[in-house]
Amino acid sequence: MTKSSTAVIREDRLGSITGYCGTSNDLASQSRLKCLQNADRSFTQAFQCQQMTTILTLLTIRESALIIHAPVGCTGCALAINTSFRRGQTLRGIANPVNARWVSTNLDEADIIHGGEKKLREAILSLEERYSPKVIFIATSCASAIIGDDVDNVVNQTQLEVKGKIVPIHCEGFRTKISATGYDSSYNAILEYFLEPSDVKEDDLVNVLSPISSNKLDNNEIERLINAIGLKANFVPCFSSIDDLKRITAAKASTSSCIVHGDYFMNVLDKEYGIPHTKSVMPLGIENTDKWLLELAEITDKTEEAKAFIEEEHKKIDPVLEKLRSQLKDLRAFVSGGPARAVTIASLAKELGFKIIGVHSYTFDELTEENVDALAENQEDFVFNVANMQPFEHANIINQLKPDIFIGNGTWVPKQGIPTVQVLDQLKNSLGYKGVIETGIKIVEALQNPGFNIKLSKHKKLPYRSSWYQESPIKYLKTSEVD
């Protein structure tokens, strides 16, 4: 029988919301009182679905192949992930990187009418013949789900003919507004299909749950910290092998480079396998890195080692930090990113000495609440916008606030003439102690030469009417109607 890998959607499990605009204090207090309501929008722009999140979690697992059971458009993100996959291999010392293996069942009009199960079977058998992968993942789509393809049945029947393990993940986009639910479904699949109690216990092993957005340099830094207190790291699931996945249950503890990514699975590992985990903080920023390392040390009996190491690290970076602080004093920053990253970068502001005047986070839920609380304590009340991308909303806010720097994805804001610093930079550190310095330097350098954005904004504009900038940014937030 196929085991179920469908996760509870995050709206239900965590109360995640995607529509809010107000202030940090207001958000924090509403959240504490548990009266935070989500809001839909009457104007919406495109963003990521949970199928994409699933694909980007699973596609880089070695010795595997992925079937995207969908019309061909749903493979779009695989091309981008393949680029990261190849780059990641190079960074891991592989001279001739290979492509990821993904197949589209290419559902066409005939399949929509008659069903696509036959093609799914064909895809499984052809992958077996070509590569005999250890695992064949299957990601479903809106189309395959709406037409009612019985993927589990196809898997049951075909598994007998195929050596590799066939693992279906039901991740059709329309089921959830929180694309991070895809992480949960992917991890459920790993849990159900790969994990068993381990005969061997590795007392110095830590699982590090790491999404593709955590680049190799970040992983190197995390590993440096973990090694420094006498532990070893098992990075999963991106770039890991099937054996790395199986090794999860042998570990002493779990942590994650992104709490949003790893929270669900770490809790499951705790419950099912008794593996404790770090709870709330992502190692972004000095205080957060200290907290994270101490928490990890506590659950692995390495507290003394951690304290000593942290003291050493502080001695090393404090002078560099002083210099950066002097260059970033009084800077007014607007930060944008996923809920873990956006809020923790904001806490970095305190350390680097600048001020947060606004945060845009893709979602918000109880995982982020604690960090927002901490943030609200340290900063004056600032604007908080929760939106699944929706760049039109924070374009309006940014136009009003006119920050000195924007820290986030740099597609649109450069055209508002504001210096921008990319957060998800595949080629630089953002996590750990090294990450603080790198990020600080990036900000300083962006301010030293903001010329490109300034001149760009004189010649190019965003695709919004000038009247939009006179409106309230919450004009299209439907606070009274909720789905």
Next chain:
Amino acid sequence: MAFVVENPRYSCTLGGALATARNIYRTIPILHAGPGCGAQVSMGQGAAAGFQGVGYIGGNAVPSSNMYEKEVVFGGEERLRELIGSTIEVMDGDLYFVLTGCTAGIIGDDSESIVNEFRKNGHTVAHAETAGFKGNSYSGYEIAFEALFDQHVVPVAKEAAVVNIFGIVPYQDINWQGNLEEIVRLLRKLGLKPNAFLINREGIETIKNSSSATLNILISPWLAKDLARQYEEKYQIPYLRFSGLPVGPTATTEFLKEVGLKLSLDNELIQSVINEETAYVYDYLEKSADVFTRYRFAVVGDTNTVLGLSKFLVNDYGQLPTVAIITDEPLEEFRESITKELSSLEYGLPPKVVYSQDQWVIRNELVNSNATLILGSSLDKEVAQTLKIPHHSVSFPVNDRLILNHSYAGYRGSIALIEDLFAPR
């Protein structure tokens, strides 16, 4: 389109339609589609074609109805109405173009009626049924232009010099902008006023007036068949097919002569342009002779690229073909003539011609060829590394360089190609 495919090299119908719509100047596409479609096809088109950015509109700025469970079960027409209305308020455009995705297509939303409501109120809108499962990027390109033909092209006075250019599909032709620019440049030298629709700030007005043309130039041996027929039937505009992208002096000269002949242009003018351009390109070809290298090349890509590069490299640049793999699934009825063209090159033995876009099939063909150079997409770099031979990216998808206005088309493009080949990546 009916087969399971490993590492597909195109997007779906919606992907092609969006790529087309958003590159028509000041057009705001509106997706009536699932929550991931906009991002998927943005990553699967622009970004995958040499990291080409979103420009004015694209990616996560594209208005999208993001159809969730509620819309799947109860229908999304109200959502669409709300979205079109709010889009017109917020987004600054000259045309608002609704494109539908799989979800809307399967549940049977009547998007056309909703769009017509806005049309009646005087808004410049368009609508196309572009559910992803209907086809691939190429059908998306065709459907988008056919919808605009149907809903916006109006009869206007003929202008002898105006010609329309079709057949170069954004991102699927990785050098689409540079290629269109070079072709437009050459046609202007012939005294023509070319409409490329996707460059030079040509927007909905250009499309509306496209019936003024005296010729439709289809740069593709197979694309835009129905569109050309519609222009012919309604506006008596004949079409000229040029087989593949014109690359290099021989093919581009042929191209200009064919256009000139079809339009009865002055022979002296045509010849003077040809002479000037040919002299220019040979000034540079001459300077490349010192480091001339002969390869046995394999080429993998869309029909236009495979034809264009094969002809130039063999006919003008002394290279030897081995295998030519065409990945964009040209219509069956055109394949024989495409194969015949590739088999009638001026020198060397004809290449093996294969029609496939499946990675496994392509890899096996490349491994079994005796190629010493692979010209393909970035997906083919893996096999080049295995075979320890050089590789250069010439077709979709490309992830090893940034592409802006790079071009291999025309006379000038062949110079860029030779430069790129000298330091194959």
